[in-house]
Amino acid sequence: MQPLNLPPRLLMGPGPINCYPRVLNALSTQLVGQFDPAMTAVMDEVMALYRKVFKTHNQHTLLVDGTSRAGIEALLVSALEPGDKVLVPIFGRFGHLLAEICERAGARVETIITPWGSVFDAEQIEQAIVRHQPKVLAIVQGDTSTTMLQPLEDLGAICRQYDVLFYCDATASIGGNAFNTDAWQLDAVSVGLQKCLGGPSGSAPITLSERYVSHVRKRHHIEAGIRDKQYARPTGSRIQSNYFDVPMLLDYWSNERLNHHTEAAAMLFCARECAINLLEEGLEQVIARHQLAGGAMLAGIQAMELEIYGDIRHKMNNAVGVMIPAKLDGEAVRNELLTRFNIEIGTSFGPLKGKIWRIGTMGYNAREDAVLHTLQALETVLRRHQCAPKPGIGVDTALAHYDKARSL
């Protein structure tokens, strides 16, 4: 029963990554009561902060208390009644996850699939919408399983045209890549803290359009134990989860403050700090920092003559897939990086298991020194596995990438 004494890892995988120190500090804030004006003021402040993060005017911008897939499930299970049709374009693992969550909600799930490593054209998605006439389009922006970033900017208009609710899981991409909730006409978005926002997993910020909210409010039920004559009668079919019942979450986060769960205060304080940290540096500046770090990492990897996985034009700024050279034991390399250099890079699963490493440059670790240390350590380990690149070529290329960016 000793205090935790964890190794000082540099987390350069697909997330979670190291938290910003100020975010860690915010977690240790002593609590106030659940309905204390000081607490509800923080909740209101967090709503305002995440409107800026999401680039939206949506009133209904709040947190779901759970990991990022808690946010996904809340938004989908509240929007979909059994039998409703949903279209899920799948370009990686997390598309499969969206489809599965919708199936479990009783929805009729239509999928279109593009090979892992590619993304969809807007036309492909429009055609599928015309063909299936879904109530909801559910799509991932950045799928860490493939490192691909799905363009979203043309999908909102299509969804409006065909009266489809437009949901996006932007967990892996938010804060490291452009994201514009209102400009792209998104109806519902969920994310997590553990990627480019630089916090730990465990809180899922969401933002909801009026269109989404008026849709889910048709299914409004108040808990028996706190029901009161003054409240409206229940309407519509009951959402199949209490925990993920978005209308109840909205009542709790509104001025009504109708009791639901007990807000996870430490994670609330942490989510607040993640947003402030991002906004103080500047949203565009942070995205540019991710672009720079991701670009330097990419250039370094390529200079080491390692092959990049997937359609590089659609790579996320904050992750890169690296083909593991034939005859190399990818797990042995990862293990040596971890145990000798305290650097973690990512493995893969599903169809890519054993085929690619995934290297992230996210949040706090979207930094020059983190990129350089990682490339140097990777070079050394590759050399020890009889797969030597030209000495110094990776790190020198990354240094040059940073120098060039500074000189512009």
Add this chain to the structure above:
Amino acid sequence: MQPLNLPPRLLMGPGPINCYPRVLNALSTQLVGQFDPAMTAVMDEVMALYRKVFKTHNQHTLLVDGTSRAGIEALLVSALEPGDKVLVPIFGRFGHLLAEICERAGARVETIITPWGSVFDAEQIEQAIVRHQPKVLAIVQGDTSTTMLQPLEDLGAICRQYDVLFYCDATASIGGNAFNTDAWQLDAVSVGLQKCLGGPSGSAPITLSERYVSHVRKRHHIEAGIRDKQYARPTGSRIQSNYFDVPMLLDYWSNERLNHHTEAAAMLFCARECAINLLEEGLEQVIARHQLAGGAMLAGIQAMELEIYGDIRHKMNNAVGVMIPAKLDGEAVRNELLTRFNIEIGTSFGPLKGKIWRIGTMGYNAREDAVLHTLQALETVLRRHQCAPKPGIGVDTALAHYDKARSL
């Protein structure tokens, strides 16, 4: 965008309460990767620690990443298939919550209800089991809405006799009142950190018997995005939530480490520290401390000639319901305690709204000084509201209660 600067409240309501300082510190631990051996070692350690907290040998003792009702929902939605019958004895708000969660899972919910402020005899529950033959008995141990503590010790044998799975929500009671998972033959238990364990809300420890696990494992499905030839084919109907799919959580927490959510690391570290903090002081010692603090608070309140709510023989150690004297504005008193003395006591909801205050002595705040300050401040505020007790009677009685305990 300032650092958080919250008032230093003394939280003497029904929870959340102030966290132990060491628990707050543990939240700020820098992360390691999700499948890092250093991380999975902490997960294993947390399992071992909570076996001691729950007094069980259950292998399957782990965390659900969400607030306490996330733990409730996971255990019920995984155990209940649509159409399954569940019996919920209701003696307060959280019984209603269990019933509602079961309804949303599609179960046929049978309830028995005892007036708020009382608890059930084992015979009443046995009769209802004989009458309804449910698959699951779902009951709360301590319901903060009424401050009552349901005796559980005779229910396990009854459940075994009639082949019923025995689930209990012990969120509000664990750590402050006796709880014996194995001795009481419980099959599934969920709790939260924010009451007597002295942490923030946001993680739900659970423990599961082999009986429960073999039941839910009949519904075993692996996510499409990570499925692999080597894994068993899906069996049984799919659990209607991905996030709360207990067999998938077990795969993640087992040596298989099959990817599900990204474990909420900060809350994991925090849950670990809550358990260590409890076990270092000693489980029985902590319960005794709650009994002492709760006894002193009760004695002080009674000495101030305030009426106690409910059946005092079945009161939780860690909370007391206080009847708000007629002609007194209960919210005005609460507000003055909060804004002038930085002390929070609890209000009520549902049928007790406006009728009782709920005063807690939990976790870090199950302390003599916290009891004394609260009684003194309450006396002063009552005096200012023309409801003066005999000067000093509350605090002196509590002091005497502590003195007497020390002299034994």
